[in-house]
Amino acid sequence: MKANRVKMTGLSVALAVGMSVLAGCGGDNNNSNNTAPSNSANPEVNASSEPSASAQEPVKVTFMNMWPKDSTENIATTVRAELAKFQADHPNIIVEEESIGDQNAYYTKLKTLAASNELPDIFISKGSELAMFAKNETVAPLDDLLSADADWKNGFLPSSFNDLSSGGHTYGVPFSMLATSVIYYNKQFFADAGFSSFPQTWAELETAIAKIKENGITPIALGNKEQWVAESCILSALGDRFTGTDWFTSINDKSGAKFTDADFVNSLEAFQSLAKQGAFNKDMNSINNDQQKTLYFNGKAAMFMEGSWAIGSVMAAPKEIADNTEVAVLPSVEGGKGNAMATSGGAGSGYAVGVKGYGEKKDAIAKVLKALSGEGFAKSMAEKGEPVAFTVTDYDKSNVSPLAVKYAELSSQLQFTPIYDSYLNPALVSVMNAGLQDLLINGVTPEALAKKIQAEYEKTN
Amino acid sequence: MSIRQPFRKLGKLAFNVGMAIFSFACVFPIIWIIYSSLKTKDEFMLNAVKLPAHPEFRNYYKAFVEGKMAHYFISSGLNSVIAVVVVVFLSFCAAYALSRFRFRFRNAIYTFFIAGMLIPVYGLLVPLFLQFKQFGLYDKFYTLIIPYIAIRLPLPIFLLESYIRSVPVELDEAAHMDGASKFYSMTRILFPICRPAIATIVILVFLDTWNEFPFSLVLVTNEAFKTLPVGLTNFYGQYTSDYTTLMAAMVLSILPVLAVYLAFYKYIIQGMTAGAVKG
Numbered sequence: 001m002k003a004n005r006v007k008m009t010g011l012s013v014a015l016a017v018g019m020s021v022l023a024g025c026g027g028d029n030n031n032s033n034n035t036a037p038s039n040s041a042n043p044e045v046n047a048s049s050e051p052s053a054s055a056q057e058p059v060k061v062t063f064m065n066m067w068p069k070d071s072t073e074n075i076a077t078t079v080r081a082e083l084a085k086f087q088a089d090h091p092n093i094i095v096e097e098e099s100i101g102d103q104n105a106y107y108t109k110l111k112t113l114a115a116s117n118e119l120p121d122i123f124i125s126k127g128s129e130l131a132m133f134a135k136n137e138t139v140a141p142l143d144d145l146l147s148a149d150a151d152w153k154n155g156f157l158p159s160s161f162n163d164l165s166s167g168g169h170t171y172g173v174p175f176s177m178l179a180t181s182v183i184y185y186n187k188q189f190f191a192d193a194g195f196s197s198f199p200q201t202w203a204e205l206e207t208a209i210a211k212i213k214e215n216g217i218t219p220i221a222l223g224n225k226e227q228w229v230a231e232s233c234i235l236s237a238l239g240d241r242f243t244g245t246d247w248f249t250s251i252n253d254k255s256g257a258k259f260t261d262a263d264f265v266n267s268l269e270a271f272q273s274l275a276k277q278g279a280f281n282k283d284m285n286s287i288n289n290d291q292q293k294t295l296y297f298n299g300k301a302a303m304f305m306e307g308s309w310a311i312g313s314v315m316a317a318p319k320e321i322a323d324n325t326e327v328a329v330l331p332s333v334e335g336g337k338g339n340a341m342a343t344s345g346g347a348g349s350g351y352a353v354g355v356k357g358y359g360e361k362k363d364a365i366a367k368v369l370k371a372l373s374g375e376g377f378a379k380s381m382a383e384k385g386e387p388v389a390f391t392v393t394d395y396d397k398s399n400v401s402p403l404a405v406k407y408a409e410l411s412s413q414l415q416f417t418p419i420y421d422s423y424l425n426p427a428l429v430s431v432m433n434a435g436l437q438d439l440l441i442n443g444v445t446p447e448a449l450a451k452k453i454q455a456e457y458e459k460t461n
Numbered sequence: 462m463s464i465r466q467p468f469r470k471l472g473k474l475a476f477n478v479g480m481a482i483f484s485f486a487c488v489f490p491i492i493w494i495i496y497s498s499l500k501t502k503d504e505f506m507l508n509a510v511k512l513p514a515h516p517e518f519r520n521y522y523k524a525f526v527e528g529k530m531a532h533y534f535i536s537s538g539l540n541s542v543i544a545v546v547v548v549v550f551l552s553f554c555a556a557y558a559l560s561r562f563r564f565r566f567r568n569a570i571y572t573f574f575i576a577g578m579l580i581p582v583y584g585l586l587v588p589l590f591l592q593f594k595q596f597g598l599y600d601k602f603y604t605l606i607i608p609y610i611a612i613r614l615p616l617p618i619f620l621l622e623s624y625i626r627s628v629p630v631e632l633d634e635a636a637h638m639d640g641a642s643k644f645y646s647m648t649r650i651l652f653p654i655c656r657p658a659i660a661t662i663v664i665l666v667f668l669d670t671w672n673e674f675p676f677s678l679v680l681v682t683n684e685a686f687k688t689l690p691v692g693l694t695n696f697y698g699q700y701t702s703d704y705t706t707l708m709a710a711m712v713l714s715i716l717p718v719l720a721v722y723l724a725f726y727k728y729i730i731q732g733m734t735a736g737a738v739k740g
Contacts, residue, residue: 068695069684070527098682102694105678108586112679115587118594294506316503 058094059364062120062357064110068101074312074384075176079372081380086371093364114138119354121365126349127163127422130171133352140358141169145366152374159416160389163346163423172350173373174389176381178308179345179411180419181237183328184296185303186321189217193302198328202270205331209279212302220274221301222284223292224440227433232421233289233305235271235436236344237330240417242267244337248418251457259454260447263337268439268446270333275440285437297321308345308387308407315401327407329414342415347389348422387411431456491715498708505705520709524696530710532685533692536605538717540688541670544609548617548666549659551610556621557647561633571622577615582675585612590679600682608680609670617662624658625651660728667721671714689714 067076083095098120100106107129113119117138125133133139146153157177164172185198193211195204209219224230240248243263250257258264274280281287281295293310295301297317304310314325332340351369358365371377378390383397385404397405421429432453438444444452497505499516524530559571589608593599598607628651636646652659670688677688693714696707 068697070529070695100678100691100694101697103697105674105691105694108675109678112586112590116591116594118590290506291509294509298507313506318507 058092059361060094060096061122061361061364061368062096062098063368064098064100064106064120064123066100066103066106066124068099071099071101074381074386078377078381078384078386079175082371082377085376086368090367093367095368113354117356119352119356121354121357121361122351122368123354124349125172125352127166127172127347128424128426130164130350130352131166134166134169134171138355139171140353140355141171142173142353143170145353145362145369146170146173148366149370152370155375155378155390157389157391160347162418163348164350164352172347172352173369174347174350175373175377176347176349177345177387177389177411177416178348179329179343179387179414179416180232180307180348181234181305181329181344182308182310182407182410183303183305183330184310184314184325185328186296186299186324187326188324189215189302198326199331201331202333206274206277209274209277213278217299218281218295218301219279219303220281221292221295221304222280222440223287223289223295224284224437225286225288227430227437228421229289229292229306230271230436230440231429231433232344232419233307235267235432236420237342237417238271238333239264239267239420240338240342240344241330241333241336241340242270242338244339245342245417247337248420248423252418252423259457260450265446265450266335268449271436272439272442272446276442280440284440293317308411311385311401311404311407315403322403325403327403327410329410338417339415341413342417344419345414345416346419346422348419425460428453428456428460494708494711498705498712500705502703502705520706521713523706524710524713528692528695528706528710529684530689530692530713533687533689534713534717536686537671537689537714540605540609540673541667543606544613544670545663545666547606547610548613549662552614552617552621552662553652553655553659555614555618556625557651559618560622560625561630571618574615574618577612578619582612586675586679589676593680599680600686602686604680605673605677605686605688608676609673613666613669616665620658620662621655624655628654657729660725663725664722668718671718 065079067073067079071077083097086093087095100109110119110123110125110129114133114136119133119138125139130139134141156174160174160177161170161172164170164174183198189212190196190198190208192215193208195208195211199205199208212219222229222234243261247257247261247263251259281292281301284292287295289306292301292304293306293313296304299321311327315322317325329341329343351372353365353369373390375390375392378388378392379395381388382392382395383399385400385408387407400408420432424432435444435449435452439446439449493510496512496516497509498520499518500513501517501519504511504513555574559567585608590599593604598604632650632654633646636650641650672690673688674690677686677691681687693707693710696703696710
């Protein structure tokens, strides 16, 4: 009995020590067992432990994304098509998908998984979230994976990794390249106001706005209820015109630049003066970005500013509006330090890899990532008129909508500058976003807002 | 005196008009969802408030068949029904014991149950996720039912405990004198008296479980186990939302809740006028 009890205690201690130790022991046991039994048993044991058998055992790669199964968005259908192709070619890798359509819900789940270090093998994440995951070491740095295949790595547009890197490491593989600030304008309304093309300077833009307003049309439709539109789609680009990108780099590295610097304050002032001039619809703080497009589609507004993702919905607008729509970026400003042929943009989101699965399934993960971001994928995206992060030269343009072709021409000349909210920390962004709402209704002066943002910036330093 | 009469009438009228406007404001969103679900996407984008020019039911087909709403209906339905049955049973037993017997730790147990109402769901997400993962309960067909029952229990116990306490003990004593067992008087006498409270509980538990979101989002991965609200998020895209189909799906998801409410609502009214020992 005593011996039995000792054995039992020993067993329970062994159990308590944990799964990892047990797994290790199991491995050892197998090896020692292999030599011990008679020869007849050997082949069977070998069959289950040899690498040839593990190749038959399929590797499961979990993939969490924001594209619902029945979604008709181009990115969703392209990813699904590439995945199906991939599954046919690699029967020993099984990609298990989970899709959650709503962004907030998606990130709620992602953060819960991150908090318990259970992130999926591959998942989509915004750059700003990725930086946080990287800090907590729940995502794997992908530098080795990328350098292992130079053709793949060098195929990406040079600036596309910017949003997905932090602390000198790359944590994400980009799948698209978005501009967040594109001006969609109705050339008919501009022609009525005496402009045959989009204004080239800020002063000209102000004149155009005044004339359009005289014609009884809202110059710029703005739906900033959700607060990110004014910042992500307007200020990120407008700010850069004034400050230049070096200023933002310095802000982001915390190496001296301030939000109270004259250049940034000037950009806020320019933004506010547009509002004072009556360039926006009065209810801008109570409608959202879908409704700003509605204003434009109804022919009540001459332009709206949103990211390149809006191309699709413009093409679905009433024909008369869609045919008259052109794309442009903000004009140059006087004394501005930024490049005028630039707009805020970047990969924004990318595929990231949970650190837990990376250790054991590195090769399988690399293969899936290549299938979902490499040339084949990029080509089929480009053929649908979607902006891609991977260089594709010859693709079939016949199915691409005219506006997408116009945008592709424009964007090929553009430089991409940082989108504020994909770099700055979320607390700072929310102060800035709320402040911009106030700024546009004259609730705060540019100087006071700049001070407020700077105060929050110093708090998080 | 006679001068005051018209003023009082006027006051009443103003009050009623105010209330009518208020009720309209409450009901309008639902009416709006119903008629918007009959519009096409383009029609909706152009004018969100206008009535549909050519009402059509294509959105319902899209939501139910293409959006695979049936999955989520089954999952939400099963979870809700099981949760309702188990919660009513457990809470009635617990409330009976808590209100009819004096025993040690009675107050501690009662407080323990009630304290459950104070914990916000989002605070439970991460710990619960870790627990489920460790115990191997993650992503199973029974995964959701466990926290659903646990988290719904406090309120019914609170409601039933005070309700049973308001029922005179004399009733139990009379039954006892007539030779009824504890079990008999509990199920045949007390239970029917508690009908209004139980109807309230059925409605609340069903509604809450049917609409549950955070647990269903985090604790399961398999589409078939997710509840309806998580399924509804499939109609949101990354940058665009398919509002009209979403609304059709919403109308469909309101129906069962409405049915349960209508089925049990009359018991609440009945219970208010019922009673054995009066005065």
